[in-house]
Amino acid sequence: xxxxxxxxxxxxxxxxxxxxxxxxxxxxxxxxxxxxxxxxxxxxxxxxxxxxxxxxxxxxxxxxxxxxxxxxxxxxxxxxxxxxxxxxxxxxxxxxxxxxxxxxxxxxxxxxxxxxxxxxxxxxxxxxxxxxxxxxxxxxxxxxxxxxxxxxxxxxxxxxxxxxxxxxxxxxxxxxxxxxxxxxxxxxxxxxxxxxxxxxxxxxxxxxxxxxxx
Amino acid sequence: xxxxxxxxxxxxxxxxxxxxxxxxxxxxxxxxxxxxxxxxxxxxxxxxxxxxxxxxxxxxxxxxxxxxxxxxxxxxxxxxxxxxxxxxxxxxxxxxxxxxxxxxxxxxxxxxxxxxxxxxxxxxxxxxxxxxxxxxxxxxxxxxxxxxxxxxxxxxxxxxxxxxxxxxxxxxxxxxxxxxxxxxxxxxxxxxxxxxxxxxxxxxxxxxxxxxxxxxxxxxxxxxxxxxxxxxxxxxxxxxxxxxxxxxxxxxxxxxxxxxxxxxxxxxxxxxxxxxxxxxxxxxxxxxxxxxxxxxxxxxxxxxxxxxxxxx
Numbered sequence: 445x446x447x448x449x450x451x452x453x454x455x456x457x458x459x460x461x462x463x464x465x466x467x468x469x470x471x472x473x474x475x476x477x478x479x480x481x482x483x484x485x486x487x488x489x490x491x492x493x494x495x496x497x498x499x500x501x502x503x504x505x506x507x508x509x510x511x512x513x514x515x516x517x518x519x520x521x522x523x524x525x526x527x528x529x530x531x532x533x534x535x536x537x538x539x540x541x542x543x544x545x546x547x548x549x550x551x552x553x554x555x556x557x558x559x560x561x562x563x564x565x566x567x568x569x570x571x572x573x574x575x576x577x578x579x580x581x582x583x584x585x586x587x588x589x590x591x592x593x594x595x596x597x598x599x600x601x602x603x604x605x606x607x608x609x610x611x612x613x614x615x616x617x618x619x620x621x622x623x624x625x626x627x628x629x630x631x632x633x634x635x636x637x638x639x640x641x642x643x644x645x646x647x648x649x650x651x652x653x654x655x656x657x658x
Numbered sequence: 659x660x661x662x663x664x665x666x667x668x669x670x671x672x673x674x675x676x677x678x679x680x681x682x683x684x685x686x687x688x689x690x691x692x693x694x695x696x697x698x699x700x701x702x703x704x705x706x707x708x709x710x711x712x713x714x715x716x717x718x719x720x721x722x723x724x725x726x727x728x729x730x731x732x733x734x735x736x737x738x739x740x741x742x743x744x745x746x747x748x749x750x751x752x753x754x755x756x757x758x759x760x761x762x763x764x765x766x767x768x769x770x771x772x773x774x775x776x777x778x779x780x781x782x783x784x785x786x787x788x789x790x791x792x793x794x795x796x797x798x799x800x801x802x803x804x805x806x807x808x809x810x811x812x813x814x815x816x817x818x819x820x821x822x823x824x825x826x827x828x829x830x831x832x833x834x835x836x837x838x839x840x841x842x843x844x845x846x847x848x849x850x851x852x853x854x855x856x857x858x859x860x861x862x863x864x865x866x867x868x869x870x871x872x873x874x875x876x877x878x879x880x881x882x883x884x885x886x887x888x889x890x891x892x893x894x895x896x897x898x899x900x901x902x903x904x905x906x907x908x909x910x911x912x913x914x915x916x917x918x919x920x921x922x923x924x925x926x927x928x929x930x931x932x933x934x935x936x937x938x939x940x941x942x943x944x945x946x947x948x949x950x951x952x953x954x955x956x957x958x959x960x961x962x963x964x965x966x967x968x969x970x
Binding site: 658 | 758
């Protein structure tokens with residue numbers, strides 16, 4: 445079901461309507477790292493298209509192991525969307541607010557990594573203003589600290605927020621840039637990790653020249 | 659199969675692949691003889707040429723509809739690349755959609771052989787429609803820049819390029835021998851050969867830049883050597899692919915040679931203004947699609963109207 449949807453709908457649309465310029469694709473998991481190597485893919489978030497595009501970047505045989513982390517309050521708000529989010533996109537739902545005190549919001553993500561899955565995280569927490577990089581939330585640092593041997597791969601994307609920004613239903617074609625950064629690993633000092641991650645993200649953003657869009 | 663391609667057209671297509679075989683062998687040989695040279699860029703460029711030539715050949719050999727869809731798709735990629743390069747306004751999303759929508763409509767007129775609509779649709783109706791849609795949205799900051807850049811892009815990537823496609827539907831009396839397909843091959847082959855010839859002449863002899871502020875690598879030596887090569891090639895090929903006599907063919911090839919040069923530097927000026935080197939990454943070794951069809955944005959309408967005036 446999932447791979448059918450990706451082959452028939454997502455991949456043709458990404459190829460024709462969007463058109464990607466991917467730099468350093470070799471830094472992404474290729475499935476050749478040995479059986480079930482987990483990874484944390486971290487990207488900036490501008491559009492619903494971000495997740496599907498990230499899922500098409502990796503070889504299709506890895507698709508069933510790629511798990512986007514997504515807000516339960518948004519994606520599980522009705523049954524149709526919840527079915528799509530779980531069955532097709534394979535999301536790991538997490539609670540953004542209103543958790544039981546003491547509950548671990550990232551427990552499900554940790555379990556996925558233990559199973560050798562590739563987790564996609566958007567540390568901005570929301571799509572926010574399209575094509576503007578917001579401050580990262582530190583959840584990813586705690587997750588990486590818990591799994592110090594799992595590589596954290598930063599990805600900067602530009603253009604998808606123009607193609608389909610928040611609040612729009614019809615995509616307008618633009619070529620989109622996807623710059624994959626070098627992997628980093630979790631540290632005991634989570635502030636140092638966040639500074640490193642943010643720095644790499646800004647460096648990736650600096651690799652391209654992007655026309656203004658306002 | 660469509661109205662059966664003339665053997666000359668098939669021979670010309672085969673000739674294009676012959677040229678590519680020679681180029682591929684030449685680069686291979688240079689790589690063997692002088693291994694210290696870095697030919698990676700050259701190899702990527704030739705590999706892209708193979709892919710483009712194959713896509714073009716398949717589109718030409720199959721039905722006329724498929725040929726038109728192919729050129730519409732080229733326009734789409736070029737417009738998408740252009741809109742991805744220039745500053746755009748979020749408020750204009752629906753205006754951009756209309757601009758994209760004008761592509762299938764423009765090529766539909768061609769499929770219907772409606773010359774009148776083909777020639778006025780974008781310069782008149784789309785020209786009137788885009789600003790209307792923009793003012794109804796109501797965002798005036800950046801209005802002039804937005805409407806100006808958008809329409810210029812449509813003229814270059816859709817209106818100009820669609821002239822190649824209209825050659826395909828010209829009545830057979832225009833070119834009794836090979837038909838419209840032969841004219842398309844003549845135009846596209848000479849335009850691309852002109853680019854390559856200007857590049858090679860410029861590389862080997864280039865000294866005096868023509869427009870140093872726009873493109874310091876474009877030299878008088880490259881320009882004149884390239885145009886000379888194009889004229890010779892065009893005079894030889896005209897017998898089989900066009901209805902031109904020698905004098906007409908000479909003028910047509912000069913039009914392609916100098917027109918191609920101008921198209922090239924116009925896109926160079928655009929890139930320089932935007933502060934970028936290549937228009938995209940679609941064609942490794944070449945850059946983007948605009949880098950490849952820049953000359954065609956000038957040669958296609960010039961060659962089309964020249965042919966139309968003389969023989970239609």
